[in-house]
Amino acid sequence: MPTLKRSAPTRLLLGLYRTMLRIRRVEERLSALFADGTIPGFIHLSIGQESVPAAITHHLTNSDTVAITHRGHGQALAKGINLDAFLAEMMGRASGICQGRGGSMHIADSSVGMLGANGIVAGGIPIAVGSALAHQLDGQGNIAVPYFGDGAIAEGVFHESLNIASLWNLPCLFVCENNGWGEFSKTDDQFSGSLKKLAATYDMDYQFIDALDVAKLSNLAGRMIKAVRKTSRPAILECKVTRHHGHYEGDPQKYRPEEELNQLGGQDPVSHAYDKLITAGIPVSELTELDRQIQAEIDASVAQAMAADHPQFDQAAAGVYA
């Protein structure tokens, strides 16, 4: 059995690669389903940013909570949302995880510790801090992770959240997916400070990493999450990522320099991990088979979602209050 000879780092990388590839393949399918009109509204894909949720959630349990963003499909899938219910939600079906009421920007699965995606930039950050407060009160050692983009840093609630998390020693890891863009505007045109200095102001640990290498990212995230659990001190992890698609699907990206678009191939955590696995001796056939399995799972999930019933209006109307 050749698998026995594999080193622990290779096995770890293979697991992370699987999580990332699954996110990638799901989002590629979402892109196609959006283009052909099966998915309505607007969707924001995280293609190119998969390493962050893959690495973070590797160190979380279902009792740890995450608040995810409008670019949150990967964050949701990595946390363990059921794929059937996820895809049915994207298509607005009754069997969707939110009964078709929320869609891409509002997916939530409380059974796996998802506090919910947010259509309000930075909206999830203080909610995650509140979840960290609940964890502190529970005393079970669970933590909360607010994901946010670089654009969210300008919002006041982010700064208020850092303050209270530090003041009250809340077990919270602030994870920034910095893709250099907030919609059509560069980060540098929107934020004059630095997360590093903010962390210092609030006496928090801060780490920066290029998220291209998922294994390195996972090591760092693991150390930080362990420390947050142990000390109940909040911390900030800033991950440099690359957004491969437009801000939303259909975005012509006229604002984006051509040379940046041409270099996307070199900024891909999925192919980076693939190359490392091949170098580590994993046969191509095994990775091809993994891909095939993932695609088969997605095919089946898409088929059930397409066949699922549409939600009933009266039932939705009855669901406004608990």
Place this chain on the structure above:
Amino acid sequence: MNNPQISEETETLRFGQALNRALGDAMRADDRVFLMGEDIALAGGPFGVTRKLLDEFGQRRVRDYPIAEASMVNLAVGAALGGYKPVVEIMFMDFCTLAMDALVNQAAKAHFMFGEQGPVPLVLRTPHGGGLNAGPQHSQCLEAWFAHIPGLIVVCPSNAADAYGLLRAAIDNPNPVVFVENKRLYSAKSEFPANPQPIEIGKARTARSGSDLTIVTYGNTVHLAEQVAKQRADQNIDIEIIDLRSLQPWDETAVLTSLSKTHRLIVLHEATEAFGIGAEIAARMADIGFDELDAPIIRVGAPFMPVPYSVALEAEFGPNAEQLNTAIDRLLL
């Protein structure tokens, strides 16, 4: 081929282009006017309303703002107190929640609370409305909140000419104005005058004359009312449509005059029916128009639930032609 209905003095223009023209003209007319918003400068605005204005007016007057609505609108208050005329854009009306303090406690109150020491001439432009399956946090019509606040003016145009005229008037107005734009209208074309002028805030427009029943509405549902009125004309039902244009203040006289003619009233809006603009109009007309009423006043608006995402749910959410027709039948059959 030329459309014979359009005279030589008019052209057609998209709603969004009319707004763009109003902003440009206002900035040329008064160099105290400047713009702030998310992605409005370099990118020309998420719906293209501010396209090319950066090229003409430069960064001093066309400012991209970070994603920080609370400070943005409060900065506008401060700049307005400093003698400037800021026009700020909130990308979706749903995000006005983040700027509520600036609008409700600061902008709306400063003139009164400080004993009339200085006005707050700011305009907040923002798109409302659903129908795009954008989900609960990107589809709301929150105008009634602002109409409820003494000190704020609220307008909501339904066509390109009004969009231009009302925006010019809003910018000229010394008070804070919430300028509501329905997102489904941005690309809609309508007649546009060769020499457009500001339109007085507080004056409604008769979008259609009729004798059997009045529909009072504003924004995108003016077009729903027109479409239904056209269909019902085949059944000899003659519907009058009042396009309010301004919600605070609203044209009580125009509505009462129409009611005195038709004696039946429907108030139609995309916003939640409960505690909405329609409730205010119905209550006022039940008071000052009581003697004119031959039937109860009916409101047609959104049900009391968040705007749902799914195509199936949002289609039923309304308001739609079926619901409006049901209301008409109730009044006339």
